[in-house]
Amino acid sequence: MDIKIVDVARLANVSPTTVSRVLNNNPIVKPKTRDAVLKVIEELKYVPHAAAKNLRQQKTMTIGVIVSDIKVSYNTDIVKGIQTKAYAQKYKVVICDTQNDLDIEREYLRLLMDRSVDGIILVASLLPEQEIVDLAERGFAVGIIGRRIDRANVLNVHTDNVSAAKEAVEHLIGQGHRDIVFLSGYANAKDSYDRLEGYIKALGMHSIPFRPELVENGNFNETGGYEAFARLKEKGLTFSAVFSANDEMALGVYEYCNEKKIGIPGEVAIVGVDNDRVSKYLTPSLSTIDQPKYDMGFLLAEKLIRSMNGEAEVPRVSVLNSRLIVRQSSTTYSR
Amino acid sequence: MDIKIVDVARLANVSPTTVSRVLNNNPIVKPKTRDAVLKVIEELKYVPHAAAKNLRQQKTMTIGVIVSDIKVSYNTDIVKGIQTKAYAQKYKVVICDTQNDLDIEREYLRLLMDRSVDGIILVASLLPEQEIVDLAERGFAVGIIGRRIDRANVLNVHTDNVSAAKEAVEHLIGQGHRDIVFLSGYANAKDSYDRLEGYIKALGMHSIPFRPELVENGNFNETGGYEAFARLKEKGLTFSAVFSANDEMALGVYEYCNEKKIGIPGEVAIVGVDNDRVSKYLTPSLSTIDQPKYDMGFLLAEKLIRSMNGEAEVPRVSVLNSRLIVRQSSTTYSR
DNA sequence: AAAGGTATTGAAAACGATTTCAGCTTCTGA
DNA sequence: TCAGAAGCTGAAATCGTTTTCAATACCTTT
Numbered sequence: 135m136d137i138k139i140v141d142v143a144r145l146a147n148v149s150p151t152t153v154s155r156v157l158n159n160n161p162i163v164k165p166k167t168r169d170a171v172l173k174v175i176e177e178l179k180y181v182p183h184a185a186a187k188n189l190r191q192q193k194t195m196t197i198g199v200i201v202s203d204i205k206v207s208y209n210t211d212i213v214k215g216i217q218t219k220a221y222a223q224k225y226k227v228v229i230c231d232t233q234n235d236l237d238i239e240r241e242y243l244r245l246l247m248d249r250s251v252d253g254i255i256l257v258a259s260l261l262p263e264q265e266i267v268d269l270a271e272r273g274f275a276v277g278i279i280g281r282r283i284d285r286a287n288v289l290n291v292h293t294d295n296v297s298a299a300k301e302a303v304e305h306l307i308g309q310g311h312r313d314i315v316f317l318s319g320y321a322n323a324k325d326s327y328d329r330l331e332g333y334i335k336a337l338g339m340h341s342i343p344f345r346p347e348l349v350e351n352g353n354f355n356e357t358g359g360y361e362a363f364a365r366l367k368e369k370g371l372t373f374s375a376v377f378s379a380n381d382e383m384a385l386g387v388y389e390y391c392n393e394k395k396i397g398i399p400g401e402v403a404i405v406g407v408d409n410d411r412v413s414k415y416l417t418p419s420l421s422t423i424d425q426p427k428y429d430m431g432f433l434l435a436e437k438l439i440r441s442m443n444g445e446a447e448v449p450r451v452s453v454l455n456s457r458l459i460v461r462q463s464s465t466t467y468s469r
Numbered sequence: 470m471d472i473k474i475v476d477v478a479r480l481a482n483v484s485p486t487t488v489s490r491v492l493n494n495n496p497i498v499k500p501k502t503r504d505a506v507l508k509v510i511e512e513l514k515y516v517p518h519a520a521a522k523n524l525r526q527q528k529t530m531t532i533g534v535i536v537s538d539i540k541v542s543y544n545t546d547i548v549k550g551i552q553t554k555a556y557a558q559k560y561k562v563v564i565c566d567t568q569n570d571l572d573i574e575r576e577y578l579r580l581l582m583d584r585s586v587d588g589i590i591l592v593a594s595l596l597p598e599q600e601i602v603d604l605a606e607r608g609f610a611v612g613i614i615g616r617r618i619d620r621a622n623v624l625n626v627h628t629d630n631v632s633a634a635k636e637a638v639e640h641l642i643g644q645g646h647r648d649i650v651f652l653s654g655y656a657n658a659k660d661s662y663d664r665l666e667g668y669i670k671a672l673g674m675h676s677i678p679f680r681p682e683l684v685e686n687g688n689f690n691e692t693g694g695y696e697a698f699a700r701l702k703e704k705g706l707t708f709s710a711v712f713s714a715n716d717e718m719a720l721g722v723y724e725y726c727n728e729k730k731i732g733i734p735g736e737v738a739i740v741g742v743d744n745d746r747v748s749k750y751l752t753p754s755l756s757t758i759d760q761p762k763y764d765m766g767f768l769l770a771e772k773l774i775r776s777m778n779g780e781a782e783v784p785r786v787s788v789l790n791s792r793l794i795v796r797q798s799s800t801t802y803s804r
Numbered sequence: 805a806a807a808g809g810t811a812t813t814g815a816a817a818a819c820g821a822t823t824t825c826a827g828c829t830t831c832t833g834a
Numbered sequence: 835t836c837a838g839a840a841g842c843t844g845a846a847a848t849c850g851t852t853t854t855c856a857a858t859a860c861c862t863t864t
Contacts (some may be wrong), residue, residue, distance in 0.1 A: 136608075138850060138851085139850065139851065139852095140850085148813080148814085149813065149815075149854090150814085150850090150851080151813070151815080151852085152812090152813065152814075153812055154815090154851070154852055154853085155852095157851095157852095158852085161814070162809080162811080163812075163813085164812060164813090166810085167813085175778070181579070181582045181583050181584075182583060182849095182850080182851070183524070183583065183850050183851065184523075184529075184583040184584055184585035185519075185521075185524035185582050185584065185585070185849080185850080186520075186524050186819090186850035186851035187521035187583075187850080187851055188520035188523075188595075188819095188851090189518070189520035189524050189818095189819050189820065189821085189849090189850085189851075189852095190818075190819050190850080190851050190852045190853080191522050191819085191853095192819070192851070194520070204548060204549065205545045205546070205549065205746075206540065206547050207540065207593075209863085210540045211540070212538050213566075214539065215863085216542065217539075217566055226563065226565075226580065226585075227563075227564070227565075228561065228562075228563045228564075229562070229564045230561075230562075231549070231552055231562075233850085237683075239851085243560065246517070248516050248517060248519040249516075249517045249518050249519055249520065249523075250516065250519035250520070250561075261750070266850070273471075322750070326508045352855075358797075360829045384862090387752070411540075411746070411747060412746060412747045412750050415720070415747045415750055415751055416750055417751075417752035421752075425731070448622070454522070456832090462786060472822060473820060473821085474820065474822095475820085483843075483844085484843065484844045484845080485820090485821080485822090485844085486822085486823085486843070486844055486845080487842090487843060488821055489823085490822095490843090492821090492822095494820080497841075497842065497843090498842070498843085499841080499842060499843090502843085506818070517820085517821065518819085518820050518821065519821095520820080520821085521818080521820035521821035521822085521849090522820080522821055523821090523822085523849095524819090524821075524822095524848095524849045524850065524851085525821050525822045525823080525849050526821085526822070526823095526849085527849070535859070567819070600853075718846085742828085767820075805855090805864100806863100806864090807856075807862100807863085807864085808861100808862085808863085808864105809860100809861080809862080809863095810859100810860085810861075810862095811858105811859080811860075811861090812857105812858085812859075812860090813856105813857080813858075813859090814853105814856090814857080814858095815835105815855090815856085815857095816853100816854090816855095816856080817852100817853085817854080817855100818851100818852085818853080818854095819850105819851090819852090820849105821848100821849090822847105822848085822849090823846100823848080823849105824843100824845105824846090824848095824853075825845095825846095825847100826843105826844090826845085826860085827842105827843085827844085827845100828841105828842085828844095829840100829841080830839100830840085830841075830845095831837100831838100831839085831841085832837100832838090832839080832840090833837095833838095833839105833841105834835100834836090834837095834854105834861100834863075
């Protein structure tokens with residue numbers, strides 16, 4: 135503690151400059167001096183002061199990640215991918231958890247703008263597109279995962295929500311269902327909107343009329359899903375399947391069905407989105423759309439790092455494929 | 470981007486000193502000047518440079534958290550508690566994920582010793598006690614959660630693993646079980662050892678002889694649990710219940726039982742530890758020991774911040790209570 | 805042995821904020 | 835009207851590195 139480069143220099147009979155060179159593996163220093171310096175560093179347990187280094191070099195080698203909720207496996211899978219890539223390139227990672235609160239998200243963004251990070255990644259962001267674009271236009275390295283943004287220098291990795299939703303709904307139709315509920319998330323979320331579009335497309339492909347009363351908002355969380363499903367049931371609507379815009383809301387549906395002794399998939403078949411960690415442990419196991427979350431994180435981190443390093447031709451947006459995982463909750467011959 | 474305090478100063482016709490004072494809410498500046506400066510700051514969208522500030526102040530207002538795996542809800546629950554306290558006190562939080570690898574953990578520790586954080590919190594650490602003590606003795610603010618360490622200035626919050634395990638096993642005994650398997654984690658983990666001790670104590674209290682062959686190591690993860698349980702079964706041992714040192718290994722047991730059509734809790738009753746997010750969604754739901762994870766994180770963060778602020782009398786170690794949650798996996802009258 | 809390179813090293817400036825200390829105003833009271 | 839205090843502001847030092855540029859040491863060649 136409190137040992138500085140000059141202390142090392144003095145003890146090793148060299149200048150701070152030389153110590154700095156040793157620290158940064160500058161091959162110009164004579165092997166003999168290098169060894170002497172290293173020995174002193176070891177002896178004193180000297181560790182360079184990050185702030186001084188950052189100030190001089192005008193970079194921090196860290197990436198800031200803003201996620202909606204660190205407890206959601208969709209987010210942590212992505213974060214894992216980011217971390218793996220980042221660490222491999224000697225970057226550190228700061229994680230900020232906004233608790234799905236837009237104001238908190240804005241606040242973190244402000245915090246990160248003090249150059250304590252070299253670049254920012256948004257995961258499941260609630261921020262209006264324009265604010266993200268502004269950020270990029272002010273010269274910050276910014277990337278966003280999950281949501282499609284193709285403007286300014288905003289880096290982006292996402293999956294095709296429309297066709298994924300379409301695939302899920304067509305799967306349900308293939309199982310003989312025609313009255314299919316769509317449980318949407320926040321009304322303003324682009325994800326929700328795209329999944330709705332896919333839902334409608336799938337119905338269209340099979341000439342099933344779209345019934346707006348079968349679309350209900352569950353706010354992307356478990357209780358929201360429970361309540362949305364309850365509303366549908368209490369309205370006395372008839373339907374035999376549910377496509378839920380994420381797995382968490384599906385959990386709410388499970389709970390409701392459990393209470394009211396409604397059989398899954400017998401009376402209601404269900405397909406979710408996200409392949410949450412719990413979904414395969416449910417009984418019946420939950421069919422869901424799996425996004426390559428880890429890969430998405432890894433890929434965006436790569437883009438970001440390359441772009442921070444000044445590489446000119448970094449492809450700005452990439453689309454990865456998601457896939458439908460069919461489990462018990464949507465297949466008639468249960469187990 | 471690239472706007473410095475002098476730019477603001479120039480435009481506001483004041484010195485950098487005054488701008489700095491405004492930034493730091495120093496009440497000494499005249500309201501009129503303050504407003505003028507604030508206006509320029511707003512106009513220029515000036516954000517102070519973190520590294521410069523950190524360097525001068527010799528602190529960063531951030532806490533480093535090293536966790537074993539960001540995907541484990543035990544860890545994220547704790548992290549949530551830490552974050553809540555930290556953010557309330559204007560601290561940022563850096564999370565490092567070691568993937569349960571001791572070498573990676575050491576590497577992160579080295580990274581964080583560059584004063585890029587003001588204090589360090591270890592969650593589910595694999596580090597030998599002595600190394601943690603060394604850290605504290607070198608003057609760093611360090612805290613550890615989950616594992617009892619009562620030396621040097623190491624801050625600590627943990628629960629009583631021995632009595633928690635004892636409670637779980639006594640619950641099983643109360644359900645009529647006498648041949649109870651103990652699934653342990655890493656052999657060297659203090660947690661495992663304490664839980665084993667509680668297991669043995671519980672047996673002792675009820676005059677049930679301890680059979681070492683009923684203790685098997687599952688490395689704290691799902692496949693480890695599966696394999697450990699398989700080994701026990703293949704040895705042809707007889708037992709009617711399992712106490713698993715964490716929920717993840719219990720998942721492995723569920724899987725094995727599912728494959729081999731072994732009824733839970735009819736043929737094997739199970740109790741785990743951690744109250745993992747999935748445990749309540751399992752069929753049958755998993756009985757488990759719940760630790761007040763959020764509170765543990767919150768409390769340790771509080772200790773750490775107080776100690777970093779130079780408060781002398783911060784109680785160094787706290788013990789919180791865990792509680793047994795009885796669900797279906799350990800009760801004979803299933804459902 | 806001198807000239808000209810090349811290798812190796814160090815002195816000092818720079819990064820962008822905060823903080824110390826001194827100085828200038830302005831006010832108060834006699 | 836003036837001394838002294840209080841209020842407000844700014845010049846310059848400082849934090850601990852890296853980087854630039856110049857200087858020195860050491861070779862090689864002739």
